[in-house]
Amino acid sequence: MNARLLPYVLILPVTLFLCLFFLYPFLLVSKQAFSTGAGFTLDNFREVTSYWKFPITMRNTLLLAAAVVPIQLALALLMATMVNRMKKGRDLVLYVWTIPLGISDLAAGIIWLAIFEQSGFLSSMMSGLGLVDKPVNLLTFQNPGIVFLAIMLAEIWRATAIMLVILVAGIGLIPKEYYEAAEVFGASHWKRFLRITLPLLRPSLQTALVLRVILAFEIFAVVAALSGTLFPVLMGETYAYQFDLLNSGAAAAMALIILAISIAFTLIILRVLRVPKGATI
Amino acid sequence: MAQIEIKNVAKRFGSYQALHDINLTIQDQEFMVLLGASGCGKTTLLRIIAGLETATTGEVWIGGRRVDHLAPRDRGIAMVFQNYAVFPHLTVFENIGFGLRMQKLPNDEVKGRVERTAELMHIEQLLKRYSGELSGGQRQRVAVARALAMEPDVILMDEPLSNLDALLRMEMRAELKGVLAASTTTAIYVTHDQVEAMSMADRISVMHQGEIVQAASPIEVYRNPAAEFVAGFIGNPPMNFLPAAPAGDGKWSVAGQVMDGPSSGKPLKFAIRPEDMRPADTGLTATAKVVEPLGAHLLITCEVQGSMFRAVLDSDMSVKPGDQLTLAPQPDRMRWFDPDTTLAVA
Ligand SMILES: Nc1ncnc2c1ncn2[C@@H]1O[C@H](COP(=O)(O)OP(=O)(O)OP(=O)(O)O)[C@@H](O)[C@H]1O
Ligand SMILES: [Mg+2]
Numbered sequence: 001m002n003a004r005l006l007p008y009v010l011i012l013p014v015t016l017f018l019c020l021f022f023l024y025p026f027l028l029v030s031k032q033a034f035s036t037g038a039g040f041t042l043d044n045f046r047e048v049t050s051y052w053k054f055p056i057t058m059r060n061t062l063l064l065a066a067a068v069v070p071i072q073l074a075l076a077l078l079m080a081t082m083v084n085r086m087k088k089g090r091d092l093v094l095y096v097w098t099i100p101l102g103i104s105d106l107a108a109g110i111i112w113l114a115i116f117e118q119s120g121f122l123s124s125m126m127s128g129l130g131l132v133d134k135p136v137n138l139l140t141f142q143n144p145g146i147v148f149l150a151i152m153l154a155e156i157w158r159a160t161a162i163m164l165v166i167l168v169a170g171i172g173l174i175p176k177e178y179y180e181a182a183e184v185f186g187a188s189h190w191k192r193f194l195r196i197t198l199p200l201l202r203p204s205l206q207t208a209l210v211l212r213v214i215l216a217f218e219i220f221a222v223v224a225a226l227s228g229t230l231f232p233v234l235m236g237e238t239y240a241y242q243f244d245l246l247n248s249g250a251a252a253a254m255a256l257i258i259l260a261i262s263i264a265f266t267l268i269i270l271r272v273l274r275v276p277k278g279a280t281i
Numbered sequence: 282m283a284q285i286e287i288k289n290v291a292k293r294f295g296s297y298q299a300l301h302d303i304n305l306t307i308q309d310q311e312f313m314v315l316l317g318a319s320g321c322g323k324t325t326l327l328r329i330i331a332g333l334e335t336a337t338t339g340e341v342w343i344g345g346r347r348v349d350h351l352a353p354r355d356r357g358i359a360m361v362f363q364n365y366a367v368f369p370h371l372t373v374f375e376n377i378g379f380g381l382r383m384q385k386l387p388n389d390e391v392k393g394r395v396e397r398t399a400e401l402m403h404i405e406q407l408l409k410r411y412s413g414e415l416s417g418g419q420r421q422r423v424a425v426a427r428a429l430a431m432e433p434d435v436i437l438m439d440e441p442l443s444n445l446d447a448l449l450r451m452e453m454r455a456e457l458k459g460v461l462a463a464s465t466t467t468a469i470y471v472t473h474d475q476v477e478a479m480s481m482a483d484r485i486s487v488m489h490q491g492e493i494v495q496a497a498s499p500i501e502v503y504r505n506p507a508a509e510f511v512a513g514f515i516g517n518p519p520m521n522f523l524p525a526a527p528a529g530d531g532k533w534s535v536a537g538q539v540m541d542g543p544s545s546g547k548p549l550k551f552a553i554r555p556e557d558m559r560p561a562d563t564g565l566t567a568t569a570k571v572v573e574p575l576g577a578h579l580l581i582t583c584e585v586q587g588s589m590f591r592a593v594l595d596s597d598m599s600v601k602p603g604d605q606l607t608l609a610p611q612p613d614r615m616r617w618f619d620p621d622t623t624l625a626v627a
Binding site: 177178181182183187196199200202275276 | 331
């Protein structure tokens with residue numbers, strides 16, 4: 001077989017699979033988004049963006065991503081550094097820390113609901129300690145702050161591990177000799193982290209952040225479980241258009257808007273964390 | 282002032298004893314070369330002095346201060362790593378300036394020092410490149426420049442010129458020696474290149490299997506090797522050895538020849554450098570096997586009573602393989618070793 005053709009032949013099955021099950025449905029969705037029955041139109045987009053809830057859902061989604069992702073990044077970096085220093089028990093700690101990865105987002109939402117709801121253990125504990133007279137429901141429209149906090153906690157608990165595993169792998173690949181050289185030449189722990197770990201981790205940081213940010217824009221089940229409709233997000237609205245209002249054109253438009261935001265942020269992350277030309281990392 | 286004292290340092294990796302009870306004092310501003318075969322513990326010793334490895338037992342003192350508990354960056358040292366450890370994400374300029382930046386020196390000071398050391402190492406035209414865009418030898422010179430730019434009290438160099446071609450290495454050798462002589466830096470320089478060791482060192486420490494066998498001036502190490510290992514390791518070609526049997530007080534029979542030697546009751550080993558022999562009427566009888574003209578000299582590999590024996594003679598001699606030679610060792614250059622302890626006997 002021709003050596004130049006071989007790679008293409010080998011990726012053919014995957015390519016076909018992707019075309020059939022991703023590209024084709026994607027084209028269908030796009031078609032739906034850009035038409036209302038006859039011809040090309042932006043009506044669907046006009047409809048969803050002019051709806052009064054749209055700015056709120058957009059704001060909520062971005063706010064949540066902005067609040068959750070930096071904390072997760074910092075936590076994941078801290079945890080990855082700690083795991084990397086461990087000599088014994090490293091694998092065990094990693095397994096425990098990544099348990100939330102194996103739990104679906106809806107289940108995660110329900111677990112945290114069990115903590116925060118009226119008969120949940122946070123409320124029981126507070127009344128047990130005499131902080132409140134009787135069990136209270138914390139997740140109500142009177143407490144938007146607590147609702148937001150509960151969603152944040154659930155998200156951080158659930159999805160930090162995905163960044164952690166990527167960063168642990170990345171940090172493990174940085175040769176020890178660079179740390180030794182930096183240490184000899186006067187870099188403190190913190191300086192070594194800033195001047196060696198972070199720059200050499202850029203490829204892993206890119207992957208972890210892109211994955212995580214995209215997931216943050218797709219947040220749905222955790223929010224639904226914890227807040228119902230108290231905290232509307234983009235994905236929730238998309239669901240509502242499709243299944244409650246049976247307006248699949250509008251749902252398709254929402255989906256494309258989420259996609260556009262994801263692509264925009266991916267490009268920003270890739271740009272900000274790019275490796276300078278010529279540097280080999 | 283940075284005198285380095287290594288007191289009873291031993292290092293064990295699991296069950297493997299890499300260093301045995303090392304004692305060594307390096308004077309302030311001295312240029313000490315550590316010479317030894319691969320795997321004898323040179324890098325390990327250097328890393329212990331740098332603080333990258335902790336000694337199993339023993340103490341390290343730098344400038345009158347015990348440093349065992351100090352982090353590498355508090356020891357006033359700079360190091361050239363055997364595997365360079367040039368940062369891949371920084372340009373050559375930022376690599377050389379790394380330590381200076383950590384000291385928060387002003388920008389123009391950093392620039393000045395980086396450019397000066399880069400010029401010294403002939404890499405001034407590479408300052409904008411990244412490590413991935415350099416050859417091995419260029420990368421090695423970046424590592425040397427990074428250490429020199431620090432103008433440290435102590436510089437530890439682990440085979441800093443090993444990857445350069447012969448010509449450049451000779452040039453760099455002179456440059457390095459020049460800068461270090463002009464500075465107040467104390468240097469420890471690891472190499473397995475004897476020529477480098479002989480030409481640069483104030484003193485040479487010869488290491489063998491985790492021990493320092495001899496620490497002395499280059500000429501002393503060459504002329505009066507303290508042990509058989511040193512005699513066989515230093516010099517190219519190395520010293521010749523022949524068994525010597527006692528033949529009366531202070532007399533020894535070597536390959537049928539009676540020679541004057543030390544007084545000792547038991548058999549010894551006789552040793553002589555290849556260049557310390559002259560053709561003469563009486564002496565060791567040798568049969569030439571291989572004759573290699575080296576320009577100024579002839580290197581003759583011959584056989585003396587079944588032992589291999591090398592002689593370096595003037596190139597105007599005409600010797601062919603198979604010729605019988607009579608070689609007289611110069612009396613003041615003859616050395617004797619105890620075969621049991623392998624140490625020199627005076
Ligand atoms: N981290 C380690 N764990 C176990 N053994 C080690 C370790 N580092 C070094 N050694 C062993 O200690 C001995 C000395 O190693 P060292 O690196 O000091 O040798 P060296 O003299 O620098 O050799 P070379 O000239 O090849 O660089 C070697 O036998 C090596 O296998
Ligand atoms: Mg070494």
